[in-house]
Amino acid sequence: MARLFHILQRLGESIERRFPPQVAYAHCDIPCGIYNSFPAVQAARTVQKMVTQLLELKEPTAEDPRAMLEYLNAVTRRVQIKEEHAQLCKKELLILWTDYFKPEHLKMFPDLHERVWNATKLCSKNKQSVDPKAANDLLEAAHEIGHMWEKAEAAKAAAAR
Amino acid sequence: MEPALEWGQRLLVSRVAYRIRGPKSGELVIVRHPSRPQLLLVKRVVGVPGDDVRLESGVLKVNDTTVALASSALFEAHWHLDEGAYFVKGDRSDGSADSRTFGPVNRSMLIGKVWLSYWPPHRWGLPRRSFVLR
Numbered sequence: 001m002a003r004l005f006h007i008l009q010r011l012g013e014s015i016e017r018r019f020p021p022q023v024a025y026a027h028c029d030i031p032c033g034i035y036n037s038f039p040a041v042q043a044a045r046t047v048q049k050m051v052t053q054l055l056e057l058k059e060p061t062a063e064d065p066r067a068m069l070e071y072l073n074a075v076t077r078r079v080q081i082k083e084e085h086a087q088l089c090k091k092e093l094l095i096l097w098t099d100y101f102k103p104e105h106l107k108m109f110p111d112l113h114e115r116v117w118n119a120t121k122l123c124s125k126n127k128q129s130v131d132p133k134a135a136n137d138l139l140e141a142a143h144e145i146g147h148m149w150e151k152a153e154a155a156k157a158a159a160a161r
Numbered sequence: 162m163e164p165a166l167e168w169g170q171r172l173l174v175s176r177v178a179y180r181i182r183g184p185k186s187g188e189l190v191i192v193r194h195p196s197r198p199q200l201l202l203v204k205r206v207v208g209v210p211g212d213d214v215r216l217e218s219g220v221l222k223v224n225d226t227t228v229a230l231a232s233s234a235l236f237e238a239h240w241h242l243d244e245g246a247y248f249v250k251g252d253r254s255d256g257s258a259d260s261r262t263f264g265p266v267n268r269s270m271l272i273g274k275v276w277l278s279y280w281p282p283h284r285w286g287l288p289r290r291s292f293v294l295r
Binding site: 038 | 166168171172191196197200201202203204238251258262263264280282
């Protein structure tokens, strides 16, 4: 059985030398080099949505402990999601900054460092506050970095052609 | 793509299958990465045209049915898959770049259907159609 396996393996290897198979990847980790701005933008969008919903919540006016409990629960859930997604946005932006963007991208985007720095600061600001302007600014900043990523990808694809 | 596939596994892919009919949910496919077309990925179709796909707090739902448990993708999103749009996903939710990160893919990006696994010998056979939680 082991001998048959060995023969088949040798046969397969010789066939693959003549007709090498195409490689398809299953995983995404740093080594495979797949990056995307979508998670950062989506997280920023979620932060904005949570801020909008928090501002729309109405505090119960009557002496109703049950309604107050429901209100506090609704606030807590949205604050928690806002916190998580602001952190996720920061993480995704930092992955793009530290792992995707290379020194040559600074020629295309001289203000790359400042934009990422400002965007990640906005992530923190959105954790600290319920501020529609900060949420809109974060989404805009994530979009801008996303556009930079798209341009860098387009340049890479053009160079490959 | 574990447990369906392991690293180094050899697959025969049918490039004509999807000229005859559309991809079906649960099938293993070879798909081009949308922003890096030279990069081929092997993924599983979990959403087909007409489906509603939602990402809510790390849970992926197709037509309100949870098909994947929590992943690193904590963001929220909603897609209604139009004609020609497919949602693909790796079987391992924790280490996969798929439609949860790059969005639905167009049918033209689906290169073919994984038809047969021929190496290593203990993996010989037709791939199981679905490992997704339904």
